[in-house]
Amino acid sequence: MPLTVLLVDDEPLVRAGLRAVLEAQPDIEVTGEAADGAAVIPLVRRLRPDVVAMDVRMPLMDGIEATRALLRTVPDPPKILMITTFENDEYVYGALRAGADGFLLKRARPAEIVNAVRLVADGESLLFPAAVRQLAARYGTGYGTAAAREELRRAALTGREADVLRLMARGLSNAEIAVRLVVGTETVKSHVSAVLAKLGARDRTQAVIAAYESGFVSPG
Template structure:
């Protein structure tokens, strides 16, 4: 079964470019398009895409609120990939905090766009640690610190979270810590559960905002 994608962007040329790139892949199918976030929820319900490639800045309803609406009301929500012009945009960070699975730069090469869709469709987060560090630096808060303290991560779980925050995949973490990949998956699941995080992105944001991982 191909990965099904919904494109959401108020610029027709951007949608056309993404459609051309993604439709050329045998394992990806673009099933719909929308020009504003206000159309996302009904399209997600009717088309049931695996991935929504969502512009963050749109005239009626932006990508942040559209992401919240989908995650709040759809029982088995699609993966949401925020498409943006600037990686350090405050809107991008807010979308990630709202539950987006990662972000993609509009200037990315075609191969990077295809890989981004495949990555989030597979259940992995698409992180750019440098950008997250810059944005999270100003968001340290007591709530995040209290959550991290209550989580009481084990030493190994803490090691795994630090490497997640560097953008490492499970196989990369396994190699770095000399562990099996399945063992790393178990530790990642435990970290997410203890932090009450929906996915890796949410866990990494918590790590930076709590000060568990230094932004520098």
């Protein structure tokens, strides 16, 4: 079965460019398009895409609001990949905090676009970890607060789970973490699953943001 993608952007040329790049791949199919976030929920319910590639800024309903609404109302929602012009955009960080799984720069090369869609669909690796660190440093409203630290403390991560979270925050994949910790990849997957469950995180991106905002790891 091909990996299915829904494109949401108010610029027709952007949608056309993304469609051309993605549909050139034999394992990716663009199943639908929309020009505003307000159309996302009915399309997702009808098309059941694996990934929604969505502009962060749109005139009626932006990507942040659409992300919140989608995750709140649709069971087993698709992965959400935000499309943005600037990687240091406060809107991007707001979308990631709302539950988006990663972001894609509009100036990205075709191979990077395809790779980003595959990565976010797989949930294997955080996209642009360095940029997420910068975003956390600039816009992380809960960074280092007592409440955020207490929330992480209540998660009661084991020592090995804490090690895994630190390496996730650096953008390492499961295979890279396995090499670093000298354990098997399946062991790392188990630790990652435990970290997500304890933090109440939807995916790796949400876990990493929690790590930064609690002060568990430093954006610097």
